[in-house]
Amino acid sequence: LVNPSVLTQPVYEPGKPIEDVARELGLDPATIIKLASNENPFGPSPLAKAAAVRALDQGELYPDGGCVALRAKLAKVYQLEPAQFVVGNGSNEIIELLGHVFLRPGDEVVMGNPSFAVYKLVTLLFGAKPVEVPLVNHTHDLAALAAAITPKTKLVFVPSPNNPMGTANTEAELLAFARGLPEHVVFAYDEAYAEYLDNPPDLRPLIREGRKVVCLRTFSKIYGLASLRVGYGYASPELASLLNRVRQPFNVNAIGQAAAIAALDDGAFTAKCARENRVGLGQLEAGFKAMGLEIVPSVANFLLVKVGDGARVFVELQKRGVIVRPMRAYGMPEWLRVTVGTPAQNQRLLTTLADVLRG
Ligand code: PMP
Numbered sequence: 632l633v634n635p636s637v638l639t640q641p642v643y644e645p646g647k648p649i650e651d652v653a654r655e656l657g658l659d660p661a662t663i664i665k666l667a668s669n670e671n672p673f674g675p676s677p678l679a680k681a682a683a684v685r686a687l688d689q690g691e692l693y694p695d696g697g698c699v700a701l702r703a704k705l706a707k708v709y710q711l712e713p714a715q716f717v718v719g720n721g722s723n724e725i726i727e728l729l730g731h732v733f734l735r736p737g738d739e740v741v742m743g744n745p746s747f748a749v750y751k752l753v754t755l756l757f758g759a760k761p762v763e764v765p766l767v768n769h770t771h772d773l774a775a776l777a778a779a780i781t782p783k784t785k786l787v788f789v790p791s792p793n794n795p796m797g798t799a800n801t802e803a804e805l806l807a808f809a810r811g812l813p814e815h816v817v818f819a820y821d822e823a824y825a826e827y828l829d830n831p832p833d834l835r836p837l838i839r840e841g842r843k844v845v846c847l848r849t850f851s852k853i854y855g856l857a858s859l860r861v862g863y864g865y866a867s868p869e870l871a872s873l874l875n876r877v878r879q880p881f882n883v884n885a886i887g888q889a890a891a892i893a894a895l896d897d898g899a900f901t902a903k904c905a906r907e908n909r910v911g912l913g914q915l916e917a918g919f920k921a922m923g924l925e926i927v928p929s930v931a932n933f934l935l936v937k938v939g940d941g942a943r944v945f946v947e948l949q950k951r952g953v954i955v956r957p958m959r960a961y962g963m964p965e966w967l968r969v970t971v972g973t974p975a976q977n978q979r980l981l982t983t984l985a986d987v988l989r990g
Contacts, residue, residue, distance in 0.1 A: 635758075636736075636755060636756055636757065636758045637756070639755070640752070640755060640756055641751075641752060641755070643748060643749065643752055644960060645668065646665065646667025646668040646954060646955075646956050647665075647667070647949075647954060648665075649663045649665050649954070652949060652952075652954055656949070656950060658952055662952050663952040663953075663954065664952065664953055664954070664972060664976045664979060664980070665954040665970075666953065666954065666955055666969045666970040666971075666972050666976060666980060667954045667955050667956045667968075667969075667970060668857070668956070668970065669794065669824070669852060669931070669932055669933045669970045670851070670852070670855070670857045670970065671852060671853055671854070671855035671857075671904055671932070672911075672970070672971070672972040672973045672976055673855060673903075673904050673907065673973070674855045675854065675855035675856050675890065675894065676854070676855070676893065676894050676897035676900040676901075677897075677900075678893040678894065678896055678897045678900070679854065679855070679856060679890040679891070679893045679894040679897065680890070681893070682889040682890050682892065682893035683859065683886045683887075683889055683890040683893075685889065686885050686886045686888075686889035686890070687886065689885065690885075690886075692885070693881050693885075694881050694883060694884055694885035694888060695885065695888060696880045696881050697875075698716075698718040698883055698888055699713070700888065700892060701716075701718055701861075701863075701883075701888050701891055701892050702716040702718065702863075704892050704895055705863060705865070705895070708895055709835065709865060711835070711838070711865055712868060714868040714871060714872065715838070715865050715866060715867065715868050715871045716863055716864070716865050716871060717863060717864045717865075717866075717871050717874040717875050717878065718861065718862070718863045718882075718883050718888075719861075719862045719863065719864070719878065719882060719883065720860045720861075720862075720882050720883055720884075721849060721851060721860045721861065721862045722821070722823060722847045722848060722849040722851075722862025722863070722864070723749050723862065724860075724862065724878070724882060725845070725847050725862055725863065725864040725874065726749050726750060726753050726788075726819070726821075726847070727753050727756075728864075728874045728877050728878055729753070729786060729817070729819055729845065729874070730753040730754070730756065730757045730759075731757075731877040732873045732874060732876075732877055733785045733786055733817060734753075734754065734757035734758075734759040734785055734786070735757070735758070735759070736757070736758030736759065737758070737759070737760070737783065738757075738759040738760070738783055738784075738785045739759060739760045739761075739762050739781060739783040739784045739785065740754040740759050740760070740761055740762065740784070740785060740786045740787070740788065741762045741764065741776055741779045741780055741784055741786070741787040741788070741816075742754075742761060742762070742763055742764070742776075742787070742788045743763070743764055743765075743766055743771045743772075743776065743788075743789070743790075743793065744763035744764060744765055744766065744962070745766065745793075745795055745796065745958075745961040745962060745963065746766075746771070746788065746790055746793050746794070746796075747788070747790050747793070747794045747795075747821065747823075748960070748961070750788040750819075751763070754786075759785070760783075762779050762781075762784070764776050764779050766793075766796065766798075768798075769796045769798050769927045770793070770796070770798040770799075770800065771789055771791065771793060771798075771800055773789070773800060773804055773805070773807075773808040776789065776808070777808060777811055777812070780812070780813065780816055782815070784815070784816050785815070785816065785817065786816070786817050786818075786819055787812070787816055787817075787818055787819065788819045788821060789805070789808070789818070789819070789820055789821065790820075790821035790822075790823065790824075791805065791820070791821070791822065791825075791832065792824040792825075792827070792828070792929070792930050792931035794823065794824070794931070794933070795933070795935060795956070795958060795961055795963075795968045796927055796929075796935060797927060797928070797929025797930060797931040797933055797934055797935060798927065798928075798929070798930070799828065799930050799931075800832075801832065802830075802832030802833060802834075805820065805832050805834060806832075806834065806836065806837065809834065809837045809842055809844055810837070810840075810842070812842075812843075814843070816843065817843045817844070817845065817870070818837075818842070818843060818844040818845070819844075819845050819847060820834055820844060820845070820846045820847065821846075821847045822846055822847065822848055823847065823848065823849045823851070823852055823862075824852055824853075824930075824931040824932060825848065826852065826853040826854075826901060826905060827852075827853060827905055827908055827930065827931050827932050828930060834846055838865070838866060838867055841867065843867075843870065844866060845864045845865070845866040845870055845874070846864060846865050846866070847862065847863075847864050848862060848863055848864070848865075849861070849862040849863075850862065850887070850890070850891045850894060852932065853901055853904050853905065853908075853932070854891070854894040854901070855894075855904070856887065856890050856891065856894060859884065859886060859887035859890055859891075860883070860884070860887055861883055861887040861888065861890075861891045907973075908932045908971050910974070911932075911971035911972065911973070911974065911977050912929060912932075912934060912971050914974060914977045914978075914981075915934050915936075915969065915971060915977050915980070915981070916928070916934065918977070918978075918981035919934075919936050919981075922981075922984070922985055922988065924936050924937055924938065925937040932970060932971045933968055933969060933970045933971060934968070934969055934971065935958070935963070935966050935967070935968050936966065936967055936969060937965050937966050938965065938966070938967055938984070938988065939965055939988075940964075940965070941957045941958055941959060941963070941964050941965050941966055941967050942957055942959060942964065944967060944984070944987055944988070945957040945967060947987040947990075948967075948980075948983055948984065948987055951983045951986070951987070952983075953979065953980055953983045953984075955967045955968065955969045955970075955980070956968040956969070956970075
């Protein structure tokens with residue numbers, strides 16, 4: 632009766648919400664910090680918050696199903712056409728839309744390993760085969776990804792910066808990779824953390840050249856709107872229209888749309904968050920190094936640190952009110968991924984980790 636892809640589908644385990652941890656451990660939620668899901672510790676821009684509250688005045692109405700205003704805004708920001716955008720319930724949904732449009736059982740999807748878990752989940756859900764290519768120096772090996780492509784390959788996912796590694800590929804590398812792809816493959820370039828880079832790669836030339844590329848972005852990271860679930864993709868009008876065809880009519884809520892539009896207007900806030908993130912990364916790197924711990928140098932808003940028994944340290948940190956992300960599911964049981972927090976949160980993490988490792 633049930634689709635076999637569903638029965639064998641692995642379950643995505645997100646970072647636990649603060650409320651859950653508080654209940655399980657009998658802790659006061661106000662004393663817990665969550666540095667587990669790469670959210671922005673400074674929250675959303677005040678402009679985005681105000682817009683979200685205003686949107687509630689029309690809370691009884693369905694949202695703008697086509698995200699017309701948000702797509703018009705994005706078109707201005709990117710100097711593309713509104714028809715080149717698709718907005719999703721988080722960029723996770725756009726990854727799933729790619730599956731709806733392109734994947735049938737037996738197809739192949741090329742991705743790095745480790746990289747963002749949802750690529751594999753969506754691939755398996757559609758009965759397609761994930762072809763996982765090991766990283767080199769903790770970074771996507773684009774030549775190896777290209778070499779893994781077969782006539783059955785439909786999609787190749789490259790996140791840069793990559794989650795969970797925090798490493799990035801250069802614009803020149805990405806452009807050359809895309810230009811070398813065969814016609815039958817769609818390149819999904821996931822730039823969820825691009826706003827943290829000084830000079831994020833610009834892959835719009837590929838779209839102008841008519842190449843099959845979809846760039847994915849999100850309001851969950853630097854824009855601090857993870858709770859509202861808004862992400863988007865941009866591509867050629869043809870590709871964007873295919874993705875728009877398979878989404879649900881009202882896939883993105885009105886509060887999220889309003890907040891996202893306002894967030895795009897607050898460039899000063901975004902720039903401040905990027906600056907603070909660099910300081911926080913430096914603080915964590917220095918702290919971990921002082922403790923003699925190995926790290927993977929990161930350009931994103933999170934950092935991998937090698938702690939030994941990752942599962943144990945994760946649990947001990949959690950008992951002390953610090954939620955991070957264990958990396959066992961990514962095949963890195965000795966590592967934890969920690970999100971860059973505020974200076975005070977970073978200090979708390981460092982002090983608590985030192986305490987756990989000593990005991
Ligand atoms: N891509 C990458 C690389 C991510 O790390 C994440 C969030 N963990 C996403 C996409 C999905 O983000 P969202 O669905 O919140 O937009």
